[in-house]
Amino acid sequence: MVFAADRQSDLHKIAEGLRPEFVIAVRGHVRRRPEGSLNLKMPTGEIEVEASSVEILNEAKTPPFEIVADINVNEDSRLKYRYLDLRRPPMQRNLVTRHKLIQVFREYFDRNGFVDVETPTMTRSTPGGARNYLVPSRVWPGTFYGLSESPQIFKQLLMVSGFDRYFQVVKCFRDEDLRADRQPEFTQFDLEMSFVQADDVMDVVEGGVEEAFGKLRGVKLPRPFPRMSYAEAMARFGTDKPDLRYGMELSDVSGALKETGFRVVKEVLAAGGAVKAMCAPGCGGYSRKETDALTTFVQGYGAKGLVPLKVEAEALAGQTAKFFSPAEQAALRAAVGAQEGDMIFMVADASDLAAQSLGALRMHLAEKLGMVKADEYRPLWVVDFPLFEFSKEENALVARHHPFTSPKDEDLALLDSKPLSVRAKAYDLVLNGVELGGGSIRIHRQELQRKMFTLLGISDEEARSKFSFLLDAFEFGAPPHGGIALGVDRFVMLLLGLDHIRDVIAFPKTQKAMCLMTGAPGTVTPRQLQELNVRVVAPPPKPA
């Protein structure tokens, strides 16, 4: 923009008063910059506008932070002045990418015969699963709607209704604690299909994911996506959402240490636990301080300790190395493929806990050692999840996915005898260690659904009162069906290589579920409460 000082002094005077973020209208001629004035570092560096008029449409206060691409500002300020934060180019890009992803999905699923049907956001609060946000009913004093944590039951009913391919971009609400990749309200790409097997759902979803990465990222994902059983994922990676971009896989070395003299390990094995090990390449030089920090790290996951063993040319070294015989040391090295200069880490504990804590350490070390390749994408289906898990809290079986998930046909016989061994027709889509979505083939026969409720300790009466409509519906010819829901927010994060879900949501909430811009949640007037027949027993929190 050029405002000639000599010829148009009025214009120049106005231009001098312009400040950052002013809204202006300029009329003028676009022209090539004179030789010597080109600036090839700027996208518009070869041209300029010679202004013939300028009007200030609106002035702007100095913003609380600069509106530039790279800022390093408190999250508080960004969230309080979110409308300014969103002016910044990276945030614009994030939301545009989000928009484009949804466009690609809609177009893809429309092309494949899916019908977009909206389901209620205000519905019944359902037992089990995520805590619901509640909405008091004015018309029916003392009753509440629950905000939908997912359209699960409705989409199943749509299958009964004959919409054999349904999809929806839908807001879901869960009143649970937040994380870097979790917000209380988030968006799912939800779909359900009739007359399908798990393979059919996975295939059609892969197509959409492939298309999204191709169009939005220029990345060709390998089809079909590889699959791995839950059991294998836990054994090799200590997690049900493994990041395949790096190695450092876990090994179970319980067998090799069966006869060990190391008391800690011996006791764990005697108690039915397991010893898991992994090899951290080139980490043999870690100091005591460093390995102590890693011990603290795994203890955060409930492990009692971490055994570091330095891999030297002839033997293993370290505080506890002397407890392991030469044969055991050789077996350990072989099991994890350790080379001289590496460090072997072991956790001895209850099998799952050992795997999970070491799995977490694996991710931690990969990050620390720079083994994570940012531009690589490794999708994976994790399948054959357990149908149930045992809840210590409730001292009962609970559904790992949800109570409408079908058991695998070959495991039906185990429902009564060994329910914890029953696998589900469930599948999770995992990409670079992020759970992108999960789904299952559902139970479509009333008898099996009743059986599930029984096993889950849900009485006939309770099932009838909470899910009668679903059980009723299954009596009117429900087709076999299944589906999946993908996390739209997380998908966008992955496309953009971001670590925080807040950066792909226009107006997100803080970790304490507050909106720093609007101040939500807030108190309401006594009149509003009275209309809703709601009495507040806790005082409102004191402001900071």
Next chain:
RNA sequence: GGGGGUGUAGCUCAAUCGGCCAGAGCGCCAGACUGUCGAUCUGGAGGUUGCGGGUUCGAGCCCCGUCACCCUCGCCA
């Protein structure tokens, strides 16, 4: 509910062992200068060190409490 981190000017940070009037860069304001654009030069304004209490001759720093933000375990069928 638990663990960890952070909180000093509008923004990002500094401040030795607890010690002189809490500093710097950016931004902001004023002036000068200026066809290279994150200009430059000169000058200036700007502080309840998150909040409350305590210890001390003296607290940004130590102690107790509290609030907020971030990461995380539990939680998220």
